[in-house]
Amino acid sequence: MRFLVSARGLMPHAVETQNVVRVFKGNHKPVKALDKVSITIEEGEIFGLLGPNGAGKTTLIKILTTLLLPTSGEAYVGGFNVAKEAHKVRQVISLVSGGETPGYGILSANENLWFFSQLYGLPSSTAKAEIKRLMADLEFDEYAKTRMSKLSTGYKQRLNLARGLLNNPTILFLDEPTLGLDVLTSKNMRSYIVDWAKREKKGTVLLTTHYMAEADEMCDRVAIIDRGRILACDSPLRLKQNLKENVIIKAEVSSVQADFSFVEGMKGVIGYSQTRSIQTDTTSFKVMVTEERIFSNIMSKLEEQNVKILSVNKAEPTLEDVYISLVGRGFEQEEGAAHET
Amino acid sequence: MAIGTILRTIKQAVWLGWKVETNWADPVVFAIYYLIKPVAGLLIVGFIFLIGSVVSGAVNPELFMFLFIGNSFFIYVVQIMMTMTMLIHEDRAHYEVLKHIYLTPGSLQWYIVGRALNGVMNASVSLLLTLGLGVAVFQYGLGIPIQIDWLNIDFGLLSLTLLLGIVCFMAIGFILCGINIMTSKVQFMLNEYVSGTLYLFGGVVFLPELLPQWGQHISNALPITYFLRIVRFSFLHQGSFDVQMNLLYLVATMIATILVGLAVFKVAMFKARRDGLIDKKEEY
Numbered sequence: 032m033r034f035l036v037s038a039r040g041l042m043p044h045a046v047e048t049q050n051v052v053r054v055f056k057g058n059h060k061p062v063k064a065l066d067k068v069s070i071t072i073e074e075g076e077i078f079g080l081l082g083p084n085g086a087g088k089t090t091l092i093k094i095l096t097t098l099l100l101p102t103s104g105e106a107y108v109g110g111f112n113v114a115k116e117a118h119k120v121r122q123v124i125s126l127v128s129g130g131e132t133p134g135y136g137i138l139s140a141n142e143n144l145w146f147f148s149q150l151y152g153l154p155s156s157t158a159k160a161e162i163k164r165l166m167a168d169l170e171f172d173e174y175a176k177t178r179m180s181k182l183s184t185g186y187k188q189r190l191n192l193a194r195g196l197l198n199n200p201t202i203l204f205l206d207e208p209t210l211g212l213d214v215l216t217s218k219n220m221r222s223y224i225v226d227w228a229k230r231e232k233k234g235t236v237l238l239t240t241h242y243m244a245e246a247d248e249m250c251d252r253v254a255i256i257d258r259g260r261i262l263a264c265d266s267p268l269r270l271k272q273n274l275k276e277n278v279i280i281k282a283e284v285s286s287v288q289a290d291f292s293f294v295e296g297m298k299g300v301i302g303y304s305q306t307r308s309i310q311t312d313t314t315s316f317k318v319m320v321t322e323e324r325i326f327s328n329i330m331s332k333l334e335e336q337n338v339k340i341l342s343v344n345k346a347e348p349t350l351e352d353v354y355i356s357l358v359g360r361g362f363e364q365e366e367g368a369a370h371e372t
Numbered sequence: 373m374a375i376g377t378i379l380r381t382i383k384q385a386v387w388l389g390w391k392v393e394t395n396w397a398d399p400v401v402f403a404i405y406y407l408i409k410p411v412a413g414l415l416i417v418g419f420i421f422l423i424g425s426v427v428s429g430a431v432n433p434e435l436f437m438f439l440f441i442g443n444s445f446f447i448y449v450v451q452i453m454m455t456m457t458m459l460i461h462e463d464r465a466h467y468e469v470l471k472h473i474y475l476t477p478g479s480l481q482w483y484i485v486g487r488a489l490n491g492v493m494n495a496s497v498s499l500l501l502t503l504g505l506g507v508a509v510f511q512y513g514l515g516i517p518i519q520i521d522w523l524n525i526d527f528g529l530l531s532l533t534l535l536l537g538i539v540c541f542m543a544i545g546f547i548l549c550g551i552n553i554m555t556s557k558v559q560f561m562l563n564e565y566v567s568g569t570l571y572l573f574g575g576v577v578f579l580p581e582l583l584p585q586w587g588q589h590i591s592n593a594l595p596i597t598y599f600l601r602i603v604r605f606s607f608l609h610q611g612s613f614d615v616q617m618n619l620l621y622l623v624a625t626m627i628a629t630i631l632v633g634l635a636v637f638k639v640a641m642f643k644a645r646r647d648g649l650i651d652k653k654e655e656y
Contacts, residue, residue, distance in 0.1 A: 055648070098471055099648045117645075121475050132468040135388070137395040149384040150478035152377030194472070 043110025045202050045235035046072035051104035053090050064090040066259040077228050077236040079250035087259040088239035092206050096126045125200035129210030133191035136180030140190050143179055151198040165193040185216040205238045221249055243350040255354055262357040274348040278323050281346045282316045285339040289314040293332055299325035304361020319355055381478030385486020410498035411505050417443045418510055433517045441604050442576040444502045448495045449541055449570050455491035456545030457563035460552040471651035484549055488542045520607050530606040537599035540626045543633035550640030556654050570596050595625035
């Protein structure tokens with residue numbers, strides 16, 4: 032067991048990784064999914080891992096939850112080494128993944144929870160009470176006897192979260208927990224998790240997401256990960272404050288054909304992102320520049336493309352802007368690039 | 373790990389296995405299937421014996437008893453192999469819960485044991501149906517004498533042999549689980565290959581002594597060979613049979629099978645963690 036000497040005495044970090052590297056065999060060449068990842072998460076913290084698809088978020092969660100071994104480096108969860116003391120790690124963690132089946136489709140919601148409560152070793156009376164409480168808290172007790180396969184995506188995810196909380200974990204790993212959920216269900220899910228962490232006091236959450244607002248709303252600290260590397264790690268507020276000296280401008284232009292790639296390499300441009308909407312035949316563009324006057328150069332170049340500028344606004348920095356400032360591109364381009372490789 | 377958690381895990385796995393087995397049909401259809409399946413297997417053997425008897429012009433009731441008991445008890449191999457071959461594939465690819473089971477303190481090994489015990493329960497019901505309906509069909513329907521003194525069966529020896537045999541077959545099942553964790557390409561035929569090999573070399577339908585020399589060596593290394601010999605003896609009490617020696621061989625092959633089974637499973641789990649196979653998604 033690994034301890035940290037802190038003001039609170041001798042205690043382990045909830046999660047600690049040291050130079051964790053993970054290499055997968057690729058079809059043509061090895062793929063480095065994690066590149067010397069070092070993070071620490073304290074007890075009671077809600078920690079976000081923010082990055083586009085393929086950034087390495089799920090790989091790190093798999094290593095921390097003992098599903099995958101690191102190629103090199105060391106990782107500790109609850110003070111236990113994930114490679115050598117996996118069985119001890121499993122006593123204190125739980126994993127909830129978004130967009131996955133939460134249990135056996137042939138069993139009812141109640142039966143699924145009962146099944147896992149027994150594998151967690153809960154005594155019958157405790158298990159029954161916990162199942163009842165979780166189903167009521169997560170508002171799906173009316174579907175207790177419904178087969179899991181008949182539940183909607185939102186209720187399946189509630190069941191998934193209930194399963195994850197059944198063993199009263201001290202460290203909860205959430206891998207894209209609101210993936211594919213509607214706005215209201217996502218909001219409820221987020222507030223429930225935040226309440227849970229507060230209620231448990233020492234309840235630690237490691238959340239992976241590619242939703243900026245989710246990380247911003249929930250997390251005490253956020254690590255931004257891209258292509259297996261941690262690019263920045265701080266509180267959402269401080270990460271955004273670091274951008275205060277820059278200017279962020281959002282624009283919407285007619286035509287889905289508009290191409291903003293010409294800004295790459297322009298002097299004074301830190302980064303940009305663009306989102307195309309085929310339905311409205313428009314392109315939204317966000318650029319981060321060192322000075323406002325640089326944007327007028329961009330506008331001139333745009334006019335040469337014969338596109339109509341529908342709106343231009345200055346914007347406050349968001350976590351996406353933090354990502355843009357670090358990578359030079361938005362999530363959408365990054366994910367597009369990942370798919371192309 | 374706490375004994376209580378292990379027992380709870382096994383109990384739930386047995387219950388889940390029953391749910392998985394029965395979920396595809398309504399109760400009446402399932403009951404018919406449950407009844408017909410073992411009897412159909414036995415009828416094939418029975419009719420092969422009848423045709424053989426007609427061709428040779430002589431009925432050999434002792435040979436029939438050899439076939440009858442061998443095939444009846446082979447159901448344990450079939451059920452345990454089938455359950456343990458398919459459960460990794462089902463839980464990982466179909467139900468997508470293998471990783472959550474793996475992450476529980478109850479542990480995957482004890483869950484697999486529970487699922488295998490469900491196979492044992494199914495096999496036991498099939499065995500009783502086969503013995504009961506076999507007597508009705510062959511003795512009273514077709515006039516083939518069933519030479520079993522039902523009151524004189526050595527139930528102590530039979531129970532001990534069943535226990536040892538079941539442990540052996542489960543250990544072989546762990547080898548199959550290990551292989552299926554590492555690859556998702558063989559789960560549909562692996563059961564057939566292994567059961568077929570045990571059927572051919574294990575003395576189910578003919579004496580291992582009738583095999584060529586190399587086949588006899590294989591037969592001698594298989595626990596099923598000694599399992600079936602002792603089971604037959606506990607029913608038929610053949611005179612010159614050395615029970616103790618056969619029990620010793622059964623225990624020896626059981627220990628060897630357990631060691632190999634656990635080693636293969638442990639290596640497979642390590643490779644699965646190393647290569648990220650525990651939650652591997654499959655596309656069809």
